[in-house]
Amino acid sequence: MKDPLEQWLEELLEKHEGERMTDKQSRILRAAVEVFAEKGYSGAATSEIAQRAGVAEGTIFRHYRTKKDLLYSIVAPFVARLIEPFVLRDLYPLIDNPHPTFEGFIRGILDNRIAFAEKNIKVIRILLQEVPFHPELREQFLSKVADRVLRKITNVVNHYREQGHIVEVPPLTAVRLVGSTLFGYLIVRFLFAPTGWDDSLEREATVQYILHGLSSRIEAK
Amino acid sequence: MKDPLEQWLEELLEKHEGERMTDKQSRILRAAVEVFAEKGYSGAATSEIAQRAGVAEGTIFRHYRTKKDLLYSIVAPFVARLIEPFVLRDLYPLIDNPHPTFEGFIRGILDNRIAFAEKNIKVIRILLQEVPFHPELREQFLSKVADRVLRKITNVVNHYREQGHIVEVPPLTAVRLVGSTLFGYLIVRFLFAPTGWDDSLEREATVQYILHGLSSRIEAK
């Protein structure tokens, strides 16, 4: 089985700037992802990145003008990827030709985001750690993810609400509730990684929690 | 109205080590909380902490042997506080003489944790940012919070499950689901702080989401 990070980096290397990267340049990126994830941006030394990549320190600065440029070259395309396949590949078909049930929609979202997180834990970790310290990063993240994704999802939520599948709450609130449940699942599974985690059980419980939490209420005594 | 951080620091200053702190020492702590929250541990310079506190840099190292000691002196008592009032003040009465309804219990937890977060945003921010980089911190956090708190909460969950108030899921799963919903509420409210946030509406929606997500299912159709 192929290392998912490997796969992601390859795509990044091929597509980035049109031209292909040199061997050393890709090793710099790989090492930078490692060290940033381990020590955070401030705690990561360019000397260590160079050492782990097996290149001279000067080589880093031949390709990236500053250390911050190096960070952005890793995180920026990831932010784009965070939404692009999500919105375009999964959401558009769901909007244009939505899944008949809210349950089917939720299961689809869960599967998709779990697969995405599985592939990109390290870069996600970097993003979560550095966003608080880099206003430009936060701005880019919010303007892309928040504005574009939320608007799209809001449409979908409205659709199911109109169909009477889910309860009457502001769509943004619904997104927050589902989002935090999904996020909690991902954090516990990938960052805490508890022993004896029965994934199919946990996943099913999570789906049921979301469905019952949002589905139209049946008044009972 | 009094600054909540002020209040927390005062308690910390009085109780810490039994003896009272000097004026300069408390100003060092205050400044350290500021700078750590703004720049993270690695990004924070002791020179800047000294400057903001209005003391000489040497004074910091008279009271704290290393920069890491300074961080721990802020975070460690907070971790204790994270559980102490939570477990003892709120949970024990709920276990010994539990709230008759699951709904009442959830509302109580929500109120309590919201108030706590409101008081301690800055230190929470430091804790969230630094836990990934300090294994000792993570260990302490997990051994105290995870083990002790989770065990206590598990009992409460079991209680409501036996009473038939909530659905049949593993107690730890229930804690994860409620926890992530509560956590999501806190993050969105305090860290994102969206404009036009209708708190009473959001809070009620969150409670309803949790209650319906976990309450015993009524088979329909």
Add this chain to the structure above:
DNA sequence: CATCAAAATGAGTGATTACTCACTTTTTAT
């Protein structure tokens, strides 16, 4: 093989880092 531009190098730069220590000031005890 010769040419040349891009890639790579690593010693060197000044700035900044956490931390020390000899010394002065303030507080406490008698």
Add this chain to the structure above:
DNA sequence: ATAAAAAGTGAGTAATCACTCATTTTGATG
């Protein structure tokens, strides 16, 4: 009032930081 202890100081230190640059290596082209 005086001595002892504790608190505070700031110049100084070695280490490390991100980054530069003159020089060498590499790889493609004629």
